[in-house]
Amino acid sequence: MQRGASEGGDEPGPRPRRLADTKYVFFTGGVSSSLGKGLTASSLGRLLKSRGLRVTMIKLDPYINVDPGTMNPYEHGEVFVTEDGGETDLDLGHYERFIDENLRRDSNATTGKIYQQVIAKERRGDYLGKTVQVIPHVTDEIKERIRRVATEDIDVVLVEVGGTVGDIEIVPFLEALRQFRHDVGRTNVCYVHLTLVPYLTPSGEQKTKPTQHSVTELRSRGIQPDVIVCRSDRDISADLKRKISLLCDVPVEGVVSAVDAPSIYDIPSVLHHEGLDAVVLSTLALDPGEFPIDLSRWEQTVAQAHAAERHVRVGLVGKYVNLPDAYLSVVEALRHAGFALGARVDVVWVAAEEVPALLAHDELASLDGIVIPGGFGERGVEGKIAAAGWARTHQVPCLGLCLGLQAMVIDVARNLAGLHGANSSEIDVTTPYPVIDLMDDQHEVVNLGGTMRLGAYLARLRPGSLVAAIYGQEVVSERHRHRYEVNPRFRPVLERAGLLCSGTSPDDRLVEFVELPGHPFWVGTQAHPEFKSRPDRPHPLFQALLAAALARAEGRLPRIPFESDLGSGR
Numbered sequence: 001m002q003r004g005a006s007e008g009g010d011e012p013g014p015r016p017r018r019l020a021d022t023k024y025v026f027f028t029g030g031v032s033s034s035l036g037k038g039l040t041a042s043s044l045g046r047l048l049k050s051r052g053l054r055v056t057m058i059k060l061d062p063y064i065n066v067d068p069g070t071m072n073p074y075e076h077g078e079v080f081v082t083e084d085g086g087e088t089d090l091d092l093g094h095y096e097r098f099i100d101e102n103l104r105r106d107s108n109a110t111t112g113k114i115y116q117q118v119i120a121k122e123r124r125g126d127y128l129g130k131t132v133q134v135i136p137h138v139t140d141e142i143k144e145r146i147r148r149v150a151t152e153d154i155d156v157v158l159v160e161v162g163g164t165v166g167d168i169e170i171v172p173f174l175e176a177l178r179q180f181r182h183d184v185g186r187t188n189v190c191y192v193h194l195t196l197v198p199y200l201t202p203s204g205e206q207k208t209k210p211t212q213h214s215v216t217e218l219r220s221r222g223i224q225p226d227v228i229v230c231r232s233d234r235d236i237s238a239d240l241k242r243k244i245s246l247l248c249d250v251p252v253e254g255v256v257s258a259v260d261a262p263s264i265y266d267i268p269s270v271l272h273h274e275g276l277d278a279v280v281l282s283t284l285a286l287d288p289g290e291f292p293i294d295l296s297r298w299e300q301t302v303a304q305a306h307a308a309e310r311h312v313r314v315g316l317v318g319k320y321v322n323l324p325d326a327y328l329s330v331v332e333a334l335r336h337a338g339f340a341l342g343a344r345v346d347v348v349w350v351a352a353e354e355v356p357a358l359l360a361h362d363e364l365a366s367l368d369g370i371v372i373p374g375g376f377g378e379r380g381v382e383g384k385i386a387a388a389g390w391a392r393t394h395q396v397p398c399l400g401l402c403l404g405l406q407a408m409v410i411d412v413a414r415n416l417a418g419l420h421g422a423n424s425s426e427i428d429v430t431t432p433y434p435v436i437d438l439m440d441d442q443h444e445v446v447n448l449g450g451t452m453r454l455g456a457y458l459a460r461l462r463p464g465s466l467v468a469a470i471y472g473q474e475v476v477s478e479r480h481r482h483r484y485e486v487n488p489r490f491r492p493v494l495e496r497a498g499l500l501c502s503g504t505s506p507d508d509r510l511v512e513f514v515e516l517p518g519h520p521f522w523v524g525t526q527a528h529p530e531f532k533s534r535p536d537r538p539h540p541l542f543q544a545l546l547a548a549a550l551a552r553a554e555g556r557l558p559r560i561p562f563e564s565d566l567g568s569g570r
Contacts (some may be wrong), residue, residue, distance in 0.1 A: 048158075063162075088108035193231060214246075316347055369399075369545055372403070406424055413493075452480075
């Protein structure tokens with residue numbers, strides 16, 4: 001289960017740009033939020049990459065936060081972390097999973113970040129005493145952020161603008177996009193607009209009026225879309241496409257139907273069959289015939305996903321289970337592992353605060369495995385510790401991520417090492433045994449944003465350990481996002497109690513992995529491996545967890561029925 005040599009992209013190392021000029025594709029949205037701009041952009045990225053073009057992506061977010069790092073997950077879902085330590089929008093996770101390229105902190109720019117830079121330049125006197133205005137100074141900064149990711153080895157930059165056309169905070173971004181075509185030339189820019197075409201049951205019709213109004217709003221900002229992607233729960237007919245084409249002044253081949261797909265990983269094929277990639281290339285003055293597509297590897301992965309017959313129930317023990325987007329990358333990593341193992345993963349959302357009550361009534365017994373994800377704050381931590389202990393004593397496969405590892409360590413300290421009252425100093429500053437404590441370089445930190453241990457760090461795995469066998473190597477790199485670590489003062493007593501610190505930082509100061517010898521799978525990592533999982537290359541830790549969970553599922557009698565089994569009459 002070793003990580004492939006192509007990690008972070010299908011081709012090792014940079015290569016020269018294939019095109020004479022960098023091309024730019026801009027994605028805007030109208031009518032409603034949450035239509036799937038990010039997935040549409042990601043899917044086009046996969047299609048262009050499958051045609052041999054080198055692509056990258058950037059998300060422009062109109063909110064005033066500098067980044068999502070200090071935002072509650074209920075506000076904006078998970079915070080995705082890049083290799084270089086950027087705390088970014090969750091759409092960057094989709095970008096990386098689809099185009100299979102490691103992005104950077106520069107791949108996400110917010111209004112807050114833009115204005116922060118503009119004000120810093122004004123304070124330094126960079127504007128030579130001029131009045132600082134939205135145009136040109138803010139729009140210039142937005143354009144600079146886009147150009148920054150267009151490095152020499154990139155052919156196409158895909159740019160998603162968050163929010164919806166008509167929102168007041170999106171106006172400077174639209175103006176920057178309007179100017180961009182003027183700056184780089186008409187044939188180097190393609191505007192893609194995503195809208196909703198609703199079906200009204202009383203009239204039995206799909207309505208194009210919301211799309212017309214949305215395009216009119218976009219055109220009022222000086223942008224004429226080249227492509228309109230129509231989101232709907234059913235196909236857009238040829239007649240409806242001609243109507244949208246006529247009323248929105250878009251070629252009929254530029255009206256693309258994007259119906260609800262069986263899974264997000266079907267979207268590239270759906271859009272390819274609708275001709276999205278071909279019309280985008282033509283708009284960019286590129287002949288699609290000169291860039292033949294090979295989607296075989298992607299389609300093989302999707303076919304594996306659809307062919308999966310085995311079922312496995314994995315409990316995700318978190319504090320934000322009412323908002324699945326808070327654990328988006330974890331869920332996708334589980335699904336990727338399922339693709340490889342021919343299994344359908346049924347994620348069971350377990351509220352961490354309710355775990356003690358659930359255990360009292362043996363309501364977790366039907367789970368085949370458990371994931372304890374990361375998080376911050378006191379709420380739900382005791383439930384995570386209880387879940388780790390239950391998995392330990394009942395031989396249930398368990399993977400702890402970040403705070404999940406810390407919960408596992410606290411469980412061992414209390415119940416195997418005899419350190420009664422052991423805890424994390426984040427949760428209880430008066431604990432007599434702070435087995436989890438603030439990192440040394442965090443004690444003087446005042447500002448919370450961007451000050452944690454962030455991004456990729458190396459870990460050295462202990463030879464002969466389970467994690468070394470899972471990775472197939474003894475030095476690995478994973479992404480981090482945390483302030484607290486296993487307290488090295490307690491490592492000897494924890495290891496005497498049976499806990500194996502199976503991975504540490506290269507200098508052996510920080511614990512990166514723990515495991516419990518003799519258990520089917522009880523592994524914790526201080527990192528967030530979910531950020532590096534890919535549909536066609538699942539992360540080895542998640543694949544190993546799922547393999548152990550499948551063994552448990554198939555070894556238990558009687559077999560627990562699933563809804564899909566009941567529905568198929570099995």
